[in-house]
Amino acid sequence: MKKLSAYILIPSLLLLVMGCATPLTNAAKEGNLNEVRALLDKGDLCRQKPSLSCYYAADPNETDGNGFTPLIMASQYGHTSVAQLLLDRGADVNKSIYWQSTLRPLGMPIIYAACPYGQQAYMETAWLLAEKGAAIDGAMK
Numbered sequence: 001m002k003k004l005s006a007y008i009l010i011p012s013l014l015l016l017v018m019g020c021a022t023p024l025t026n027a028a029k030e031g032n033l034n035e036v037r038a039l040l041d042k043g044d045l046c047r048q049k050p051s052l053s054c055y056y057a058a059d060p061n062e063t064d065g066n067g068f069t070p071l072i073m074a075s076q077y078g079h080t081s082v083a084q085l086l087l088d089r090g091a092d093v094n095k096s097i098y099w100q101s102t103l104r105p106l107g108m109p110i111i112y113a114a115c116p117y118g119q120q121a122y123m124e125t126a127w128l129l130a131e132k133g134a135a136i137d138g139a140m141k
Helices: 002-018 023-030 033-048 070-076 080-088 109-114 123-131 136-140
Strands: 105-107
Touching: 023 033, 023 070, 023 080, 033 080, 070 080, 070 109, 070 123, 080 123, 105 109, 109 123
Parallel strands: none
Antiparallel strands: none
């Protein structure tokens, strides 16, 4: 019985630590432009021609288990080219994440680019988001 509980406990702990990230949010966090492009292309194809082989169809506005979007991840780590691609493919520049599914916003992509927690600011990414219509006044609230 102890072996069975270990098989259940270990994956549960991994999900808790990893935060249920999606392939797209992981690729955006890593700054892997080619992987982000490939995932978005696959998502576009799957939406045009749904099939059983489309078990994961990436969407630029999807959220991971913690509520982070790919654009937030790219912004937080200063991956400007990835942020540009996501914006070009329809990512919402003002999509916020919310605290535990409540209406208390934790931040928009521009906040994560200009004021990342414990990291340097990525002003090139912040300027890109501002140029694409980031609601700076709303983000500051």
